[in-house]
Amino acid sequence: MKKALLLLLVLSLGLSAVFASGGTETKKEAKLIAAMATDVGGLGDGSFNDGSYAGLQKAEADGIAEARVVESKQMTDYVPNLTGLAEDGANVVFAVGFLMADAIIEAAQNNPETKYAGIDIWVDPTTAPSNVLGISFNEHEAGYLAGIVAGYMTKEYASKSDRLNGDNVIGVVLGMDIPPCERYEVGFTAGARSVNPNVKVLQAVAGDFADQAKGKELTLAMIQQGADIVFQVAGLTGMGVIAAAQEEGTLAIGVDVDQYAAAPEAVLTSAMKGITEATYQTIQSVADGSFKGATNVSLGIKENAVGIAPYHNFDSIIPQAVKDAVNKAVADIKSGKITVPATRAEL
Amino acid sequence: MEFVIELLSATMRLATPIALAAMGAAVCERSGIVNIAMEGLMLIGAFFAAAVALATGSPWLGLLGGIIFGGLFSLLHAWSTVTLHINHTVSGAIINILAAGLTRFFMVEFYGHPGSSDMVQKTLGDINCAVPLLSKIPLLGPVLFDQSPTVYFMYFFVFFTTFLLNRTKLGLHIRAAGEHPMALETLGISVRKIRYIGVLYSGLLCGFAGSFLAIEYGRFFTEGMTGGRGFIALAANVSGGWTAVGSFVAALFFGFIDALQLKLQVMGIFKIPPEFFHMLPYAATVIAVAGLVRRSRPPADSGNDFSIEKEM
Amino acid sequence: MDKFLSGLKVAAGIGGVVLWAASQFWGILLVLLALGIQMYQNFSRMDREDAVKKLKDLGMSAFYPAVGILAAILIGGLIMAFTGYDPIRAYGALFYGGLVKNWHISLLNATPLIFTGLSIAVAFKAGLFNIGAEGQYYVGSMIATWLAIRFSLPVGLYIPVIFLLAGLSAAAYNIIPTLLKIRTGAHEVVTTMMFAHIATKYSTIFVRNNGGDPATSKHAYVTDAIGESNWLLPLKSIIPGANYRVHIGVLLALTVAVFIWYLLYKTRIGYEIRAVGANKTAAKTQGINSGRTIMTAMLIAGFLCGISGTTQVLGLEHKMYENLNAGYGWNGISVALLAGNDPIGVIFAAILWGILDAGGQYMARTTQTPSAVVEIIKGIILFLILAKYLYFWFGHKLFKGRRKAARGEAA
Structure with a gap:
């Protein structure tokens, strides 16, 4: 067997010589090329990766840039992907996911001509090269707005929909206990308590971002405890949260993007972050030369980068008082009157 | 009381896919083929169940589609292990890679994006299957007899698989194929054919389990939704001593601990990192295997390649 | 001669591994050279018949992965096309x-x-x-x-x-x-x-x-x-x-x-x-x-x-x-x-x-x-x-008919 494998290697060497001509990198000069490398989660995560890719596609549709994407399979792929995309001619490269925090610095040092932007990555402004930008989101601010809606609806306006009950209980299902999820959860809790101090917020972690069954079972357990609105911060696991709400006649709150379409009768609203918009604007800033690196931007309500989705079917059910409270919170956060906590320690 | 009922109902739901796959594994391994491809087979079953249910609007057709495609895909494992003599574990690992790649590929081809499919409007879970009188029995009634259809199918398969293995001629042949294949061959019965049947049986049950996850337990197909259940089923089969009843009991135990950790988390009584809850089912399985399972012997020829040329 | 070959073998082996690990992928050619010498030395010690048989076995064992990768390339290419x-x-x-x-x-x-x-x-x-x-x-x-x-x-x-x-x-x-x-x-x-x-x-x-x-x-x-x-x-x-x-x-x-x-x-x-x-x-x-x-x-x-x-x-x-x-x-x-x-x-x-x-x-x-x-x-x-049995299998299916016919004629 080992000799066979050896010969195989030789054979592939020969093939590589034959095909090497086909593998040469071509450089296109004409248009801006915007590229992204996903983390090991890959496309289809319904969150960072999908959102960034949507931004690239939007830029392509608008004729600003050509979009390229590569899905990393393991940690060792990050540096060659980020470096290689630049070598293939990309003008701006997005590294999506905190796991690439080191890789993006390394790649940016290798390719000083290319702009790098890290989504959910914080770069050290004192040491980072000038072509790297760190972009993070204030998920807690979006969670806060969703919390206000949930806090009001579960108790004060519980009679407005037969999907709500009299118990003053709501819930959050997390995919894993990591900072972006924690920020959503903490903001949500703070928002709910701001309008309904006695509300009980149940919390549970599924331990997986792709296990629908776990999400559903956790939601069922919460519903049994009296929860009527469950906020999912769990990626694809969260589809189980929505499914449980649909079946049990309760409500769910979506995350990252407007998840109304998944279950129109059961999704109250969604806490959104504008990954797509942020990606798009970064590409624009590279196109018009206003890109500024070696810094971090933290996008929140002030930048109109996070918020909650339209209420769709629930527009007529949610009272004006709730909508006003949400609008007031938006104004207060913008003016700095409210600072939303971001970690459990601050809550 | 209500808590106990809910806990045990959740146990049944969580145990069902594991039990189905584990019983399939019992037959498969008794016939002499190690099947670590179950994770991939379940994923394929889940995808086609959701795809067919979405296309036709009928969850029953979806279930059928999931079972059929799970079975078809398992034939690849049978072909590669029995006919092509590839090592069973390697073949299984490759099939898992292929299944993950294929479902992702189909997602993009069918729905234009990876990740999760559209919502299945009408699922098997929506069908009320409370058994008229039995579901009124206190405690056990709602737990055992107020479930969705596949749970009842699972009960059926516990009996059917046991019957098949122990009371039928085919079962005798299956067991012989795993213990003394050469003896079986000398009787003029094709070991290859029997092993194909064993793998197919496990493929059909994995397709069943996958369909349950996609269009009964859940309402969507999501990539990687099997979440390691194929491997847990393998463990359940082994700790169940390669029998259908044993697999079922082991799956129930695993489902119970999983349900318990989920409930405990939501109740928020213990202020410990959530990961400790996630470890609980695995730790409990080790303890159960250590304390309860006496020396169980795998089928003598399981995992071994069988070729007449070599044996002669 | 034998000593010289052994020396060359060791040098090529070590040098090859070093070069190879140093991202010079062709270092593997040196490793192959070393293995080749080793094989030559083994064969030269055997008598002719054994050597031919061994060589044949080796050729066969290399044949299947080679055909395998070619078939895979073909199938994969069809999928891509x-x-x-x-x-x-x-x-x-x-x-x-x-x-x-x-x-x-x-x-x-x-x-x-x-x-x-x-x-x-x-x-x-x-x-x-x-x-x-x-x-x-x-x-x-x-x-x-x-x-x-x-x-x-x-x-x-x-x-x-x-x-x-x-x-x-x-x-x-x-x-x-x-x-x-x-x-x-x-x-x-x-x-x-x-x-x-x-x-x-x-x-x-x-x-x-x-x-x-x-x-x-x-x-x-x-x-x-x-x-x-x-x-x-x-x-x-x-x-x-x-x-x-x-x-x-x-x-x-x-x-x-x-x-x-x-x-x-x-x-x-x-x-x-x-x-x-x-x-x-x-x-x-x-x-x-x-x-x-x-x-x-x-x-x-x-x-x-x-x-x-x-x-x-x-x-x-x-x-x-x-x-x-x-x-x-x-x-x-x-x-x-x-x-x-x-x-x-x-x-x-x-x-x-x-x-x-x-x-x-x-x-x-x-x-x-x-x-x-x-x-x-x-x-x-x-x-x-x-x-590796895929080719036996295909061969079996393809040539079964012909062999049967030949057997029939012989009878």
């Missing part, structure tokens, strides 16, 4: 990326796989399936990170201690499953897999507790970086021209593979391990204590996984990430079996795996082929390499 991608360009990128352009990534991918593959191979030799290699890998990573964050000594003096302790901890992680196996017969597939899940879940807690001070870092899901004196030496510092990311862990892996081969085939322990794996009853009649041997094998297996994690942490990542998701333990199973559990074969199987991974990424990037297609093609390539 069918889905609208240029197969020639894609394949060019796959091999160019994996073997030339990103050869160093192939090596980096292969390094941990060599260790985990060896681990599984050793366990297999003793008749055990160490399916929980992933867990031992995590334990090794965690202990290595923990030790390396806390202390350091100048010029890497501390590194051997880290390797030893991390390896031993991972070995110790195997004690309970192995004891259960010996005492109660609890199947190691169940116990080691459960232990693996426990370790991976625990790693999340570990990472959170060992870094990411929110005051200084925004990334609480990464441990603190380890001290620079605890980093493994980059190969560049001994071989100029090597890629800066490749570290001496590659050479360590190759050395360990050779050592394991020696251990298995040239020592008493290795003999006992193989005897127990082959037939427990027969081993007992020879006075081998199978329980003790099984324990030895599992401890070695755990140790190998532990140093796999250590190499990765000290050599490449310099910290530990939450949700690593690399699956080196799981993939090690396929690597070991691909190599037929032969320690030297593990090297080649791991490198093949690494090439497919690195080349697949390069192909996905340069040709914008979706990763799903790359995964499918990878699966098909592996499948067809292994399916």
Whole structure:
């Protein structure tokens, strides 16, 4: 067997010589090329990766840039992907996911001509090269707005929909206990308590971002405890949260993007972050030369980068008082009157 | 009381896919083929169940589609292990890679994006299957007899698989194929054919389990939704001593601990990192295997390649 | 003449390995030369008939993987052509990326796989399936990170201690499953897999507790970086021209593979391990204590996984990430079996795996082929390499009719 494998290697060497001509990198000069490398989660995560890719596609549709994407399979792929995309001619490269925090610095040092932007990555402004930008989101601010809606609806306006009950209980299902999820959860809790101090917020972690069954079972357990609105911060696991709400006649709150379409009768609203918009604007800033690196931007309500989705079917059910409270919170956060906590320690 | 009922109902739901796959594994391994491809087979079953249910609007057709495609895909494992003599574990690992790649590929081809499919409007879970009188029995009634259809199918398969293995001629042949294949061959019965049947049986049950996850337990197909259940089923089969009843009991135990950790988390009584809850089912399985399972012997020829040329 | 050849063999072997590890992929040609000389020497000692027979066997054993990879290329190409991608360009990128352009990534991918593959191979030799290699890998990573964050000594003096302790901890992680196996017969597939899940879940807690001070870092899901004196030496510092990311862990892996081969085939322990794996009853009649041997094998297996994690942490990542998701333990199973559990074969199987991974990424990037297609093609390539009976089978189906006809005529 080992000799066979050896010969195989030789054979592939020969093939590589034959095909090497086909593998040469071509450089296109004409248009801006915007590229992204996903983390090991890959496309289809319904969150960072999908959102960034949507931004690239939007830029392509608008004729600003050509979009390229590569899905990393393991940690060792990050540096060659980020470096290689630049070598293939990309003008701006997005590294999506905190796991690439080191890789993006390394790649940016290798390719000083290319702009790098890290989504959910914080770069050290004192040491980072000038072509790297760190972009993070204030998920807690979006969670806060969703919390206000949930806090009001579960108790004060519980009679407005037969999907709500009299118990003053709501819930959050997390995919894993990591900072972006924690920020959503903490903001949500703070928002709910701001309008309904006695509300009980149940919390549970599924331990997986792709296990629908776990999400559903956790939601069922919460519903049994009296929860009527469950906020999912769990990626694809969260589809189980929505499914449980649909079946049990309760409500769910979506995350990252407007998840109304998944279950129109059961999704109250969604806490959104504008990954797509942020990606798009970064590409624009590279196109018009206003890109500024070696810094971090933290996008929140002030930048109109996070918020909650339209209420769709629930527009007529949610009272004006709730909508006003949400609008007031938006104004207060913008003016700095409210600072939303971001970690459990601050809550 | 209500808590106990809910806990045990959740146990049944969580145990069902594991039990189905584990019983399939019992037959498969008794016939002499190690099947670590179950994770991939379940994923394929889940995808086609959701795809067919979405296309036709009928969850029953979806279930059928999931079972059929799970079975078809398992034939690849049978072909590669029995006919092509590839090592069973390697073949299984490759099939898992292929299944993950294929479902992702189909997602993009069918729905234009990876990740999760559209919502299945009408699922098997929506069908009320409370058994008229039995579901009124206190405690056990709602737990055992107020479930969705596949749970009842699972009960059926516990009996059917046991019957098949122990009371039928085919079962005798299956067991012989795993213990003394050469003896079986000398009787003029094709070991290859029997092993194909064993793998197919496990493929059909994995397709069943996958369909349950996609269009009964859940309402969507999501990539990687099997979440390691194929491997847990393998463990359940082994700790169940390669029998259908044993697999079922082991799956129930695993489902119970999983349900318990989920409930405990939501109740928020213990202020410990959530990961400790996630470890609980695995730790409990080790303890159960250590304390309860006496020396169980795998089928003598399981995992071994069988070729007449070599044996002669 | 013979002496000269032996000298050339050793020189080419060592030089080839060094060059090869230094990202000069053609270094493998020298290694092949060395192996060729070895083979020539073997053949020249045999008489003619034996040599021809041996050569024929060798040709046959090489024939199947060769046909396999060609068939895989054909099928994969059809899939790509069918889905609208240029197969020639894609394949060019796959091999160019994996073997030339990103050869160093192939090596980096292969390094941990060599260790985990060896681990599984050793366990297999003793008749055990160490399916929980992933867990031992995590334990090794965690202990290595923990030790390396806390202390350091100048010029890497501390590194051997880290390797030893991390390896031993991972070995110790195997004690309970192995004891259960010996005492109660609890199947190691169940116990080691459960232990693996426990370790991976625990790693999340570990990472959170060992870094990411929110005051200084925004990334609480990464441990603190380890001290620079605890980093493994980059190969560049001994071989100029090597890629800066490749570290001496590659050479360590190759050395360990050779050592394991020696251990298995040239020592008493290795003999006992193989005897127990082959037939427990027969081993007992020879006075081998199978329980003790099984324990030895599992401890070695755990140790190998532990140093796999250590190499990765000290050599490449310099910290530990939450949700690593690399699956080196799981993939090690396929690597070991691909190599037929032969320690030297593990090297080649791991490198093949690494090439497919690195080349697949390069192909996905340069040709914008979706990763799903790359995964499918990878699966098909592996499948067809292994399916040596496929050609018998096809041959059988194709020629059965003709042979029957011929037999009929003869009758």
